[in-house]
Amino acid sequence: MSISPFDLKDRKALVTGGGQGIGLAFARGLAEAGADVMLVARQSVHLEAAREALSDTGAGVDIFSADVTRESDCEALANYCREQFGELDILVNNAGTNWRGMPQDYTLEQWKALIDVNLTSVFLVSRCMFPMLSIKGGKIINVGSMTSIFGTTHTAPYGAAKGGVVQLTRALASARYDIQVNAILPGWIDTDLTARGREASPELHDKVLARTPAGRWGQPQDLVGAGVFLASAASNFVTGIAMPVDGGYSAEG
Incomplete structure (x- = not known):
């Protein structure tokens, strides 16, 4: 019997920011495709709820509380992952956050915090997990x-960090290891984070619908297909790409 190239049976996956929202959706998709998953987030209450939410998948689900902007936490995470998994097949760097504001209104501390969460964490976790991923080849998916790929008025630090994620993805992909490194670029996805944006700017909802060819906001599960593809053998000759999953929002330039 042939095995689907999307089958993740016996694969080990780690998802940062995996306690809720997009990260939890990625974790569910990987688990349903057969992978055992380790969820990482700062708040243990979210991790416990996420583990319970994934109990119906039949996959092994482990959790680890860490602040992935801290080098010591990332090293502890790597040690724990090595103890539990021995090796790692899939890393999803999903941890991120944002605060809306005009460029002149951000403090230096806010700038540094957003760069750390959205970009530095990708570097730190990837660096710590690289030895495990390189044992037999692996996949890194950066969110x-x-x-x-384009600017927005109220998200200067966030946009700068996420632009850096794409360039870091390309740099890691160019290394001569059997590790495919790719990025997924979500559009307007309906999460707690974007809900706060709509509360701050009531006109945002209609503006998004007006520009999105798909005619709706995305849901976290809309990202799962791309995630499973990039995590599986189906993408073994795909590396260094940045894939928009935004209902066509970025197609209008």
Whole structure:
């Protein structure tokens, strides 16, 4: 019996920011495709709820509380992952956050915080996990944003960080290892984070619908197909790409 190139049976996956929203959707998709998953987030209450939410997948689900902007936390995570998994097949760098504001209104501390969460964490976790991924080849999926490829008025630090995610993805992909490194660029996805944006700017909802050819906001599960593809053998000759998953929002330039 032939095995589907999308089958992730016996694969080990780690998802940062995996306690809720997009990260939890990625984790569910990987688990349903057969992978065992480790969820990483700062708040243990979210991790416990996420583990319970994935109990119906039949996959092994582990959790680890860490601040992935801290080098010591990332090293502890790598040690724990090595103890539990021995090796790693799939890394999803999903941890991120954003605050809306005009460029002149951001403090230096806010700038640094957004760069650390959205970009530095990708470097730190990838660096710590690289030895495990390189044992037999692996997959790194970095979660950027549509703001990786065009600017928006109220998200200067976030856009700068997510643009950096794409360039870091290309740099890692060019290394001579059997590790495919790619980025997914979500568009307007309906999450707690974007809900706060709509509360701050009530006109945002209609503006998004007006520009999105798909005619709706995305849901976290809309990203799962791209995630499973980039995590599986189906993408073994795909590396260094940045794939928009935005309902066509970025197609209008």
